Amino acid sequence: MSAGKMHADEIDIDTDLVRRLLAAQFPRWADLPIKPYSTSGTVNAVYRLGEDLAVRLPRVEWGVADVEKEQHWLPRLAPLLPVAIPDVVGVGEPGGGYPWPWSVCRWLDGDNPVEERLADPDALARDLAEFVAAMRRVDLPDAPPAYRGGSLHLLDEAARNAISQLDGMIDTVAATTAWEAALRIPDWAGPPTWVHADLMPGNLLVADGRLGAVIDFATAGVGDPAGDLVPAWNLLPTGARDTFRTELSVDDDTWGRSRGLALAIAVNQLPYYKDTNPVMAANARYAIREILTDVRAAGRSE
Secondary structure, three states: OOOOOOOOOOOOOOHHHHHHHHHHHOHHHOOOOEEEOOOOOOOEEEEEEOOOEEEEEEOOHHHOHHHHHHHHHHHHHHHHOOOEOOOEEEEEOOEOOEOOOEEEEEOOOOEOOOOOOOOOHHHHHHHHHHHHHHHHHOOOOOOOEOOOOOOHHHHHHHHHHHHHOOEOOEOHHHHHHHHHHHHOOOOOOOOOEEEOOOOOHHHEEEEOOEEEEEOOOOOOEEEOHHHHOOHHHHOOOHHHHHHHHHHHOOOHHHHHHHHHHHHHHHHHHHHHHOOOOHHHHHHHHHHHHHHHHHHHHHHHHO
């Protein structure tokens, strides 16, 4: 996608700024090649630094707190997870015309998976299930609450407003019906579990069809385990979706809440990013289509 701005309050970031920051704070890396990295990510600008590093800078003020959060939790989570996650090797400070903290991380190889173009959907589904199960087993003290880790009712107003903006783009009646059905499902009553809480395709890296790394842990914390089932709807096709559910032994209510959460995320993404982030917009359309198809199929079987 283009390097254009996606948010009205996004600040200017370019290669010259990154070079100034490195020269002032990490001179040992200042002469390495710097290349903007095209990504569907929405909160951070990413620059590849040499062959082995990446510079990651918040684009917007509401992403600044994520920097410290990731710097704290990533090294604690890394040994507990089955795939690579970001390794922060440099903690940057404001300076050089940039107002916020930033990070230098190890470069992680791989490509973002693309819906409907998966090399081995079942294998990826099993890999994702293994990661999600490992997150659920994490037992670290003082865990933060996960982003979108609570009741679906907390998302109700935003979801309905977003659906109203999509008239003519999606079946808004079906979307509203599906959303209201999700709201009728009881909230999670068990103990909160660790979740990544943002398993979008843009936060997954695959190689040869297999999951190799998961990035962007800004939303991670404890909450409803349904929060990490969203790839069932935004990435996996029907058969692999069933594999994913079976591997994790997901009950009907948790499955239904995950479908509702995926719908809320997608209907908010589509109107916001339809003109500025075509990758995110296309993924939102895919998720909405898969969710509504699944809801219709479930209705016919009842």
